[in-house]
Amino acid sequence: MSRPGQTENQTENAPEKSPQTGHFDADTIRRGAIACLPLLPSTIIFGAVLGVLSAQRGLSLSELLFMSLAVFAGSAQFVSVDLWRETIPSATIIIATAVINMRYVLIGASLRPVFRGRPLWVKVSGMHMVADENWAVTMTQKDLANPGFLLGGGIFLGVVWATGNTVGYLLGGGIPDPEVYALDFAFTAVFAALTIGMWKGRVDLLPWIAAAIGSIIGHFVLPGTWSILAGAGAGVLVAALTWREDMDADSLEAECAVEGREAYGAPEGITDATPVTETGK
């Protein structure tokens, strides 16, 4: 468990543009699975809690496992199972699932660099096992462009999740309360920690502040998981508004210009627009 999840130096294979690794290499899949290892205890406990709830609500174990592997989205499953009755309110459940999982549109969109240059079948087969956790772990990898890493984490989480479901369903109770061991906080903690790894430079500052404020406001005024969309929407809006011609995301010069403001004196964007006297401050 204590082995470091991230390898620091992945730069020996210099060309980053075209994918030089296979689509789903066994080794990459394994690395992706190992990277999700810290999530094992909380995933299994929450899977078990869902199993207990499912048994109470009258789902069969096979239906629960089918749901866990076909839908593969924890929070939507909790709400759906909670709504489950003898006469299943199908429309309500499907609409609730759609609303809760709407963030996956954004998560899918943000995975573009991971699937860059890959054929359609890789996208079609790689996008199913995408949970918040393996997505976040994948996005913070240095050599990010790899669908196998994402899939490895997804398979690992899926197996653990389904195992937890089965254990909870069969025990029908007696699962330790996740709150006692702060296991419910593991998800908050992993996302908070991984945010650090997503920092790309000062251009992130304002969009991130906007996302935090938007999600906090959403948390207090909107129901359920709408706060995620409120925060992401605020972040996107501010990112769009703060974009300038000279900070093209793909150009290395822009990144250096942002990172190296202090090191190189005046930022390039200002020198040609302002008189020389300004640069002295």
Place this chain on the structure above:
Amino acid sequence: MTQFPDLTSFSLEAVLTILGMAAVTYGMRLGGLLMADRLPQHGRWAHVLERLPGAVLISVWVPSALSAGAIGIAGAAATVITMAVARNLFAAMAVGMVLVGVGRYFIGN
């Protein structure tokens, strides 16, 4: 030995509901990616897309830290600081979770 439940028991209604849930979820996952593929690779949209994962991630955990109360906010702050200093996911998670667990034990929520 307790008997293992029958793994072939499916009701049609349940299967259709689950398929509906799966279709909307997968549709949004793949749809998001395919839509992003159609956006330009440079300029404003690419810049926005680069900021998107951080914005989504923050919006996932900030409200859940708030829901966990003062100890949750403290735990999240401790996690972020540990990660920024130590750059170790496991250590950062451990610090946050131990703080929250101990805090709940002694203080309650």
